[in-house]
Amino acid sequence: MITEKIDDAFISHASDILADTNYGLSGAQIVKYCNSYAVDFGVNIPVTSSDFGKFGSVIPNKRTAMYRNLREFNGSQQFVIIKDLCELPLFKDNQNVQELRKKLFTRYSRFAVSKLYLEEYELTGWERVDRSITEMKSRLEVANNEEQFQAIGMIGRETLITIAQQVYDATKHPTLDGVEASTTDTKRMLEAYPQYELMDSSEKARKFAKSAVDLGNQLTHDRNATKRDATICLVSITAVASLIKLIQESSNF
Numbered sequence: 001m002i003t004e005k006i007d008d009a010f011i012s013h014a015s016d017i018l019a020d021t022n023y024g025l026s027g028a029q030i031v032k033y034c035n036s037y038a039v040d041f042g043v044n045i046p047v048t049s050s051d052f053g054k055f056g057s058v059i060p061n062k063r064t065a066m067y068r069n070l071r072e073f074n075g076s077q078q079f080v081i082i083k084d085l086c087e088l089p090l091f092k093d094n095q096n097v098q099e100l101r102k103k104l105f106t107r108y109s110r111f112a113v114s115k116l117y118l119e120e121y122e123l124t125g126w127e128r129v130d131r132s133i134t135e136m137k138s139r140l141e142v143a144n145n146e147e148q149f150q151a152i153g154m155i156g157r158e159t160l161i162t163i164a165q166q167v168y169d170a171t172k173h174p175t176l177d178g179v180e181a182s183t184t185d186t187k188r189m190l191e192a193y194p195q196y197e198l199m200d201s202s203e204k205a206r207k208f209a210k211s212a213v214d215l216g217n218q219l220t221h222d223r224n225a226t227k228r229d230a231t232i233c234l235v236s237i238t239a240v241a242s243l244i245k246l247i248q249e250s251s252n253f
Helices: 008-018 027-041 062-070 075-086 095-111 127-142 146-167 186-197 203-220 227-251
Strands: none
Touching: 008 062, 008 075, 008 095, 027 062, 027 075, 062 075, 075 095, 075 127, 127 146, 127 227, 146 186, 146 203, 146 227, 186 203, 186 227, 203 227
16 A cells, blocks of 8 residues: 655645635635545545635635645645646646646656656647546546446547547548548548548558557457556557647648
């Protein structure tokens, strides 16, 4: 059992920034997120209600609520929680939060359960895709049974659908077998798009995209899915997102 924790001073610092009076999470949001992580990790936390009492008679303020709750988790769990909160859309342009995230990775990367967290994923700019990949990473950190590994694959499958929908144009990208692709037909869309856009390029890129789709679909239906399967799924889908985005951007040159 992991008992080591992130330094208390850093937890206090993170709480001050994430629960900042003017630019941080609200008391209700803090309780919502903390309760969710407490359930996921099986941890009892002291502050489970946003009722802090009149004039803070129960809990002085939301920063204290965040701090007290974060202290109950172990280091790996604290790493995941702080990282996830820093990546909320609310904090996209908050420099203090982004600096906090950098310090988290620089000083406490040893608490990252998966080495995938040490790799910086370059955002595609497709909000739903980026959000889904972040969700897959978060779930992978705590997944420990077949159902949870399968769930990661299911998110991956939806992510591939979203990627395909960002770029596929039925009037421009004919399917390989001539059958019209539905709006959720990832296989046909992600075969047709690279086939057309990379017609003067390597066949390997087209095969790579197809293989990644097959991996995601396989894991979704695999009742004996393992952590390695889920990790491979995440790696492949992250790579496909980056690849398709690169193809789209280079097509505009």
